[in-house]
Amino acid sequence: MEMMRAALFHEHGERDRIRVEPVPIPQPAAGQARIKVHACALNWLDVGIRRGPQFGAVPLPLITGVDVSGVIDALGDGVAGWRVGDAVTFYSLVTCGDCEFCRAGDVTVCPQHRIIGEHMNGGLAEYTIVPARNLIAKPTNLTHIEVAALPVVSMTAWHMLVTVARLQAGESVFIPGAGGGVASMGIQIAKLAGATVIASTSTPAKMERARALGADHVVNYKEPDWVEQVIDYTEGRGVDVAQDLVGAATWADSLRTLKRNGRMVVCGSHSGRSFDLRIPQIYHRQLSILGANGGTFNELRACLELANQGALKPVIDRVLPLSDIREGHRILEERDHFGKVVIAVAEDEPG
Numbered sequence: 001m002e003m004m005r006a007a008l009f010h011e012h013g014e015r016d017r018i019r020v021e022p023v024p025i026p027q028p029a030a031g032q033a034r035i036k037v038h039a040c041a042l043n044w045l046d047v048g049i050r051r052g053p054q055f056g057a058v059p060l061p062l063i064t065g066v067d068v069s070g071v072i073d074a075l076g077d078g079v080a081g082w083r084v085g086d087a088v089t090f091y092s093l094v095t096c097g098d099c100e101f102c103r104a105g106d107v108t109v110c111p112q113h114r115i116i117g118e119h120m121n122g123g124l125a126e127y128t129i130v131p132a133r134n135l136i137a138k139p140t141n142l143t144h145i146e147v148a149a150l151p152v153v154s155m156t157a158w159h160m161l162v163t164v165a166r167l168q169a170g171e172s173v174f175i176p177g178a179g180g181g182v183a184s185m186g187i188q189i190a191k192l193a194g195a196t197v198i199a200s201t202s203t204p205a206k207m208e209r210a211r212a213l214g215a216d217h218v219v220n221y222k223e224p225d226w227v228e229q230v231i232d233y234t235e236g237r238g239v240d241v242a243q244d245l246v247g248a249a250t251w252a253d254s255l256r257t258l259k260r261n262g263r264m265v266v267c268g269s270h271s272g273r274s275f276d277l278r279i280p281q282i283y284h285r286q287l288s289i290l291g292a293n294g295g296t297f298n299e300l301r302a303c304l305e306l307a308n309q310g311a312l313k314p315v316i317d318r319v320l321p322l323s324d325i326r327e328g329h330r331i332l333e334e335r336d337h338f339g340k341v342v343i344a345v346a347e348d349e350p351g
């Protein structure tokens with residue numbers, strides 16, 4: 001049996017549970033493609049799943065890794081439109097296709113939805129298997145490492161701001177935690193939408209990077225009056241939209257930045273899943289709280305096209321070899337990054 005190297009864990013726990021081990025190279029079934037992985041980016045999802053199953057059980061041992069760029073290496077029966085040697089990335093949601101939501105195109109709320117790299121093995125390995133219908137051609141102007149830095153964060157930011165929050169030209173948006181992957185895409189997408197962007201982060205170096213991505217104003221959330229600074233930048237009104245990915249640590253302050261009638265769009269809760277919400281502030285100020293869950297295939301395709309044209313830039317903090325996978329998890333857990341941590345899996349991929 002031919003073997004490959006994979007980063008996996010046999011049980012949930014701290015990052016010392018992750019091991020790089022030889023496992024059998026998987027074989028594609030009918031309708032599936034096998035990808036030789038060149039690069040795979042880390043997401044908070046990799047950390048969350050490793051610590052414990054977030055929403056229902058996951059198979060163990062598990063190879064996580066949702067954001068992949070690579071080359072098709074083998075095809076199962078019945079796959080049309082793709083050939084061995086094609087450079088690809090993929091859409092990571094596998095949906096039922098048959099429920100009322102899938103039929104309406106709202107695949108992000110399919111009750112049956114599963115994620116490649118969470119409910120089935122993902123891309124932190126030399127080879128990975130995906131349904132061929134999830135494949136998308138790799139943008140030709142970008143490297144594998146750049147492409148791997150895009151899918152989840154770009155489609156999630158697009159889904160949150162454009163589709164769910166319906167951000168309009170001329171509106172203002174507050175984006176906390178600018179160094180996060182979705183936030184760094186949100187800054188760029190909000191600018192493309194014609195909005196004024198106010199971001200927050202924690203150090204002068206990260207503030208400079210947020211400005212370089214297009215943020216009009218950046219505040220340092222270590223300063224006690226930063227919420228007032230955000231409101232001052234809107235001439236005292238508050239922002240139209242807040243895009244919160246951080247969770248319990250930032251919800252109360254993100255709500256304070258909103259104007260009356262403002263809307264907060266949320267996806268993610270890694271700083272905590274609940275906090276003490278004062279209900280009157282929602283109805284007195286007539287705020288809307290909008291949930292967003294991932295993104296759609298077409299949103300991903302649109303983001304990749306924008307990136308291929310240079311309008312949306314991959315934001316990469318650093319590139320690590322597969323053997324440094326625990327260090328990658330540490331960087332995310334300690335928020336010691338601005339943008340994506342990408343694992344270069346194939347040895348031929350230049351750093």
Ligand SMILES: [Zn+2]
Binds near residue numbers: 098099110112
């Ligand atoms: Zn469905």
